[in-house]
Amino acid sequence: MEADFSEIRNELQSQDALWRRIRLKCQQFHKELLKIREYKDMQEIQIKHQSSCVQPTEQLEYKNTELLPLAQSQEYQREELNKIRNHFYREKQSHRSEQERMKTEISDLTEELHQKEITIATIMEKASLLERQLKMELEIKDKLLAKQQLLDFQYKVIKSENTHLKEMV
Numbered sequence: 005m006e007a008d009f010s011e012i013r014n015e016l017q018s019q020d021a022l023w024r025r026i027r028l029k030c031q032q033f034h035k036e037l038l039k040i041r042e043y044k045d046m047q048e049i050q051i052k053h054q055s056s057c058v059q060p061t062e063q064l065e066y067k068n069t070e071l072l073p074l075a076q077s078q079e080y081q082r083e084e085l086n087k088i089r090n091h092f093y094r095e096k097q098s099h100r101s102e103q104e105r106m107k108t109e110i111s112d113l114t115e116e117l118h119q120k121e122i123t124i125a126t127i128m129e130k131a132s133l134l135e136r137q138l139k140m141e142l143e144i145k146d147k148l149l150a151k152q153q154l155l156d157f158q159y160k161v162i163k164s165e166n167t168h169l170k171e172m173v
Contacts, residue, residue: 008109010057014033015090015102015106016106019095019098019099019102022095023095023099026092026095029088030088030092033084033085033088036081037078040074040078040081044074045079047074059154072114092163
């Protein structure tokens, strides 16, 4: 039973470590996303600044060439974030089912322990009853033995009296 608890504890620690790694990865992706947004904002500011100097068609071409890598990068970041969310969700579900399994196992072990405690209490009660019965039987045998010894003594006394009377007759 101790080994089962140790195994369950190790599984929980492993799951916990995995959760921490996933959270760390999410934080990293959020930081990268913020950096991309900041970069995008800076690019927009630069484009606005340059737009006053550049013709409108040139402006659009410039914006498109500048924004295309950002859009691709942002799309990649979204895909990665979705993958992490999906992985996180699956791990969360797995963790929940593992917790339920452990709760069930602990409940079963607790019930088994309770049954064993009841069995031990019953055995102890029976042992106590048997001990009392043995003491009573021992007392009865002691009384019978004392009675027999008394009868033996009386028999010897009567026998000796009888022998004495025979000699006298």
